[in-house]
Amino acid sequence: MSSTDKTPSTPSSSxxxxxxRLNFIEQEIEKDLALPRMSGRVVTTRFPxxxxxxxHIGHAKSICLNFGLxxxxxxxxxxxxxxxxxxxxxxxxxxxxxxxxxWLGFEWDELxxxxxxxDQLFDWAVQLIEAGKAFVCDLNAEQMRExxxxxxxxxxxxxxxxxxxxxxxxxxxxMRAGEFExxxxxxxxxxxxxxxxxxxxxxxxxxVLRAHHHRTGDKWCIYPMYDWAHGQSDSIEGITHSICTLExxxxxxxxxxxxxxxxxxxxxxxxxxxxxxxxxxxxxxxxLQLVQDKHVSGWDDPRMPTIxxxxxxxxxxxxxxxxxxxxxxxxxxxxIDVTVLENSVREHLNAIAPRVMAVLHxxxxxxxxxxxxxxxxxxAINNPEDPAAGTRQVPLTxxxxxxxxxFMEDAPKKFFxxxxxxxxRLRYGYVIKCEQVIKDPATGEVTELHCSYDPATRSxxxxxxxxxxxxxxxxxxxxxxxEVPVRLYxxxxxxxxxxDAPAGKTFLDNMNPDxxxxxxxxxxxxxxTAAGGERVQFERNGYFCVDTVDSQPGKPVFNRIVxxxxxxxxxxxxxxxx
RNA sequence: UGCCCGGUGGUGUAAUGGUAACACUAGUGAUUUUGGUUCACUCAUUCAUGGUUCGAGUCCAUGCCGGGUAGCCA
Numbered sequence: 001m002s003s004t005d006k007t008p009s010t011p012s013s014s015x016x017x018x019x020x021r022l023n024f025i026e027q028e029i030e031k032d033l034a035l036p037r038m039s040g041r042v043v044t045t046r047f048p049x050x051x052x053x054x055x056h057i058g059h060a061k062s063i064c065l066n067f068g069l070x071x072x073x074x075x076x077x078x079x080x081x082x083x084x085x086x087x088x089x090x091x092x093x094x095x096x097x098x099x100x101x102x103w104l105g106f107e108w109d110e111l112x113x114x115x116x117x118x119d120q121l122f123d124w125a126v127q128l129i130e131a132g133k134a135f136v137c138d139l140n141a142e143q144m145r146e147x148x149x150x151x152x153x154x155x156x157x158x159x160x161x162x163x164x165x166x167x168x169x170x171x172x173x174x175m176r177a178g179e180f181e182x183x184x185x186x187x188x189x190x191x192x193x194x195x196x197x198x199x200x201x202x203x204x205x206x207x208v209l210r211a212h213h214h215r216t217g218d219k220w221c222i223y224p225m226y227d228w229a230h231g232q233s234d235s236i237e238g239i240t241h242s243i244c245t246l247e248x249x250x251x252x253x254x255x256x257x258x259x260x261x262x263x264x265x266x267x268x269x270x271x272x273x274x275x276x277x278x279x280x281x282x283x284x285x286x287x288l289q290l291v292q293d294k295h296v297s298g299w300d301d302p303r304m305p306t307i308x309x310x311x312x313x314x315x316x317x318x319x320x321x322x323x324x325x326x327x328x329x330x331x332x333x334x335x336i337d338v339t340v341l342e343n344s345v346r347e348h349l350n351a352i353a354p355r356v357m358a359v360l361h362x363x364x365x366x367x368x369x370x371x372x373x374x375x376x377x378x379x380a381i382n383n384p385e386d387p388a389a390g391t392r393q394v395p396l397t398x399x400x401x402x403x404x405x406x407f408m409e410d411a412p413k414k415f416f417x418x419x420x421x422x423x424x425r426l427r428y429g430y431v432i433k434c435e436q437v438i439k440d441p442a443t444g445e446v447t448e449l450h451c452s453y454d455p456a457t458r459s460x461x462x463x464x465x466x467x468x469x470x471x472x473x474x475x476x477x478x479x480x481x482x483e484v485p486v487r488l489y490x491x492x493x494x495x496x497x498x499x500d501a502p503a504g505k506t507f508l509d510n511m512n513p514d515x516x517x518x519x520x521x522x523x524x525x526x527x528x529t530a531a532g533g534e535r536v537q538f539e540r541n542g543y544f545c546v547d548t549v550d551s552q553p554g555k556p557v558f559n560r561i562v563x564x565x566x567x568x569x570x571x572x573x574x575x576x577x578x
Numbered sequence: 579u580g581c582c583c584g585g586u587g588g589u590g591u592a593a594u595g596g597u598a599a600c601a602c603u604a605g606u607g608a609u610u611u612u613g614g615u616u617c618a619c620u621c622a623u624u625c626a627u628g629g630u631u632c633g634a635g636u637c638c639a640u641g642c643c644g645g646g647u648a649g650c651c652a
């Protein structure tokens with residue numbers, strides 16, 4: 001990958017200038033720019049996922065940060081897979097991660113794998129042993145835990161800590177050669193068992209682990225630990241600023257110790273707070289559980305906070321980048337309200353999504369004075385926010401469907417839609433008046449409305465436009481509209497913090513049983529040919545996306561991305577309807 | 579109860595010793611052939627107490643509160 005293949009949609013590529021307000025990382029970088037270690041270098045970052053799951057919106061924050069920093073400073077950003085634990089990692093994840101990063105609109109300068117550095121890492125381990133700073137330890141996991149001490153009490157030194165350099169060298173080679181069982185021994189750094197920072201109490205560098213690695217196959221039976229691999233990988237790639245999340249803060253002294261004792265280029269690690277979203281779980285483990293236990297249809301279920309789920313749901317890369325920009329970067333733990341995410345996508349879709357009429361819960365309307373068999377093609381504006389989007393024609397016929405919610409028999413004062421004897425305008429059409437309400441005699445349910453239309457009120461005509469009524473509703477021809485499956489998604493969890501479960505319960509008990517509602521809607525005939533991934537606004541309703549998996553040519557299936565803001569429901573819930 | 583890191587409106591971020599700003603939410607009003615969009619207005623003495631200073635959200639001290647941390651995970 002070269003830095004010249006940036007995708008055109010790369011954010012803020014138009015101007016590489018920094019925003020007037022710098023976040024704390026930018027401020028630190030700014031200070032570092034003059035440092036000797038930056039001489040001859042450009043700001044270089046990396047996004048370092050472990051390929052053990054799909055990327056989620058939290059990773060998007062990190063991606064936007066790392067790639068964004070590189071763009072702001074005309075620097076470079078690599079994609080590096082942190083694949084040091086073959087027991088959890090798979091090629092499927094490697095592929096999905098690359099797809100997701102690209103879809104978000106970023107292109108890496110270099111693609112790397114920590115596993116590319118296994119030989120170098122091994123040599124460095126030998127170097128450390130030779131310097132008397134690492135040793136092979138035969139303690140098992142349980143013993144090591146005992147020797148480590150506690151948060152308040154110092155640890156004690158391993159009985160194997162003082163083996164000779166020669167013996168350590170021989171044993172380490174034997175580890176590599178496969179002469180030990182899994183877990184039989186480890187290579188540890190010799191630092192300080194009394195250190196207040198537990199990470200410095202002779203941390204493990206290598207463990208014996210017989211597992212097939214997705215890249216190196218069966219070449220290795222020892223694998224480096226994160227701490228031993230990460231900083232050195234950064235160093236090899238010339239990363240100037242290694243941005244990671246807060247939980248690695250305590251590891252920084254170790255990161256620094258390795259670079260110093262190996263006498264290699266020393267990048268600077270800077271930590272930031274990871275993203276938390278209300279009504280959402282973000283840990284890979286929990287997302288994996290949702291998938292494995294079939295609470296969702298897969299990693300790309302449109303309700304998932306994964307990048308692939310959001311993509312399938314219909315979110316745009318622009319809206320996600322915008323969201324990441326909006327939430328900021330800081331060092332303290334915070335939770336972003338999901339509505340911020342929802343507003344980001346509304347904002348973008350409002351600008352670009354073509355409007356279309358669709359009735360989700362149809363109620364039949366007969367225009368009693370409209371000639372049978374007559375079809376009028378009415379001009380409809382595709383996007384009021386974008387005149388260049390032009391117009392289209394929608395067929396008006398005698399029999400229509402309207403939204404059930406747009407009719408009320410006993411309407412409160414502030415209900416501006418159809419009521420018995422009341423008038424309303426059919427969007428882009430005529431003013432109609434409700435003359436008769438037909439009900440199912442058995443259940444009392446309203447099954448049909450008989451209305452008259454006023455031919456003098458047609459939209460587009462001068463005198464027709466003059467007729468103002470309070471309400472305008474959308475509609476679809478009962479005879480010309482087509483039926484399509486529509487999936488209404490709601491948040492996956494009922495609780496703002498899904499982890500917040502009573503004793504004995506888990507986040508799974510907080511799942512929203514109604515997070516998916518499937519119905520059949522009646523939509524404009526023009527939608528028959530909508531292609532997978534296409535996004536539209538169902539007027540007065542919400543933004544929808546043609547599902548890329550379940551749609552067939554001529555048979556689109558719609559996913560609701562996000563509903564429109566709805567001030568009427570707010571008025572209702574506040575009881576201000578009169 | 580060691581070590582590390584944090585505490586600024588309902589939420590999230592700014593203010594780098596000099597008038598607490600921006601965005602979102604919420605509320606009110608205006609516009610509107612989407613109860614959408616857009617526009618206007620309203621909403622904080624910065625965890626607490628001391629100290630330094632002409633002046634402190636910012637510096638210092640103490641306290642309180644929150645988070646991370648004892649994998650051969652990352």
